[in-house]
Amino acid sequence: MDADKIYEVRKFNRFYTRTLQLTNKYHLGTGLTVLESRLLLEIYENKLQTANDLVSFLDIDKGYLSRVLKSLERRGYIEQTVDDLDKRSKLLGLTELGRSTLEIIKKRADQQIDQLFSKLSEQEMEQVISAMDFIRQKVNLD
Amino acid sequence: MDADKIYEVRKFNRFYTRTLQLTNKYHLGTGLTVLESRLLLEIYENKLQTANDLVSFLDIDKGYLSRVLKSLERRGYIEQTVDDLDKRSKLLGLTELGRSTLEIIKKRADQQIDQLFSKLSEQEMEQVISAMDFIRQKVNLD
DNA sequence: TAAAAAAGTTGCTTTTGTCAACTAATTAGG
DNA sequence: CCTAATTAGTTGACAAAAGCAACTTTTTTA
Numbered sequence: 569m570d571a572d573k574i575y576e577v578r579k580f581n582r583f584y585t586r587t588l589q590l591t592n593k594y595h596l597g598t599g600l601t602v603l604e605s606r607l608l609l610e611i612y613e614n615k616l617q618t619a620n621d622l623v624s625f626l627d628i629d630k631g632y633l634s635r636v637l638k639s640l641e642r643r644g645y646i647e648q649t650v651d652d653l654d655k656r657s658k659l660l661g662l663t664e665l666g667r668s669t670l671e672i673i674k675k676r677a678d679q680q681i682d683q684l685f686s687k688l689s690e691q692e693m694e695q696v697i698s699a700m701d702f703i704r705q706k707v708n709l710d
Numbered sequence: 711m712d713a714d715k716i717y718e719v720r721k722f723n724r725f726y727t728r729t730l731q732l733t734n735k736y737h738l739g740t741g742l743t744v745l746e747s748r749l750l751l752e753i754y755e756n757k758l759q760t761a762n763d764l765v766s767f768l769d770i771d772k773g774y775l776s777r778v779l780k781s782l783e784r785r786g787y788i789e790q791t792v793d794d795l796d797k798r799s800k801l802l803g804l805t806e807l808g809r810s811t812l813e814i815i816k817k818r819a820d821q822q823i824d825q826l827f828s829k830l831s832e833q834e835m836e837q838v839i840s841a842m843d844f845i846r847q848k849v850n851l852d
Numbered sequence: 853t854a855a856a857a858a859a860g861t862t863g864c865t866t867t868t869g870t871c872a873a874c875t876a877a878t879t880a881g882g
Numbered sequence: 883c884c885t886a887a888t889t890a891g892t893t894g895a896c897a898a899a900a901g902c903a904a905c906t907t908t909t910t911t912a
Binding site (some may be wrong): 861 | 889907908909
Binding site for chain 2 (some may be wrong): 867868869870871874876877878
């Protein structure tokens with residue numbers, strides 16, 4: 569790939585890093601950290617059922633994750649139950665508190681995204697989404 | 711904005727978070743952290759000349775930054791010289807080591823981006839860049 | 853069925869980041 | 883002018899986030 573294309577991508581990456589930083593404030597006031605919110609989301613929406621799933625999907629240290637999950641459990645956001653089919657694993661699930669907190673977080677995240685595109689028309693917004701879809705299809709994450 | 715559009719954007723954001731995580735390994739083996747690499751880049755390419763510029767552009771704590779800059783100086787990557795026009799400020803600049811390390815980092819970052827789009831044709835790549843440009847124009851970062 | 857591998861836990865350490873108090877230099881208002 | 887307020891950067895103390903390695907228990911493999 570030629571240098572100016574790479575340069576363009578890097579420019580976008582820097583730009584989008586800033587964008588993500590801005591929209592990553594949704595957890596403020598909820599008592600959860602960014603990571604914790606993300607864990608609730610991945611457990612609930614993305615159906616990642618075990619610590620190990622989260623470790624490989626999010627690429628975080630399993631020791632660290634173990635502690636964060638323990639803390640989430642202690643504070644009442646999740647439950648961990650030993651998997652009967654594999655007693656090394658624990659199945660993760662959100663509690664009622666976990667689900668309702670996640671809803672709040674999602675609502676706030678939604679608002680922040682809304683702001684991000686506040687000045688766009690319907691049509692422009694659709695074009696943005698197409699652009700995102702397109703990028704998502706083309707990037708090779710292996 | 712309606713819910714499914716927001717959902718699409720969030721999906722993209724999660725996706726691109728992962729993408730950025732992958733491409734943020736360029737510093738490995740250079741002895742610099744992600745932040746340090748970023749600082750060298752912004753000082754050198756974006757012409758941010760003082761700690762204060764970096765603080766407002768990157769939105770990091772000035773105390774923390776002060777320490778990181780001191781460490782970069784001690785390790786020989788940058789120089790800080792008191793600004794004659796405002797003796798509170800220090801002008802930042804890369805040393806020879808700083809510049810050459812930045813070059814290595816940029817080269818590796820380029821390779822990672824190349825990999826990201828390794829399977830695309832010229833034309834697809836151009837479309838991706840257009841899509842990125844388009845998004846960049848439309849996002850409202852205030 | 854013994855050895856290897858996998859899931860998760862724990863102790864220890866390092867890295868990263870925050871906050872507030874402080875110094876020195878500059879700017880602004882009376 | 884000249885004093886008060888502001889600004890750039892530093893420092894100490896601390897807290898949060900993350901990484902590493904050794905370990906236990908269970909499962910898989912050869």
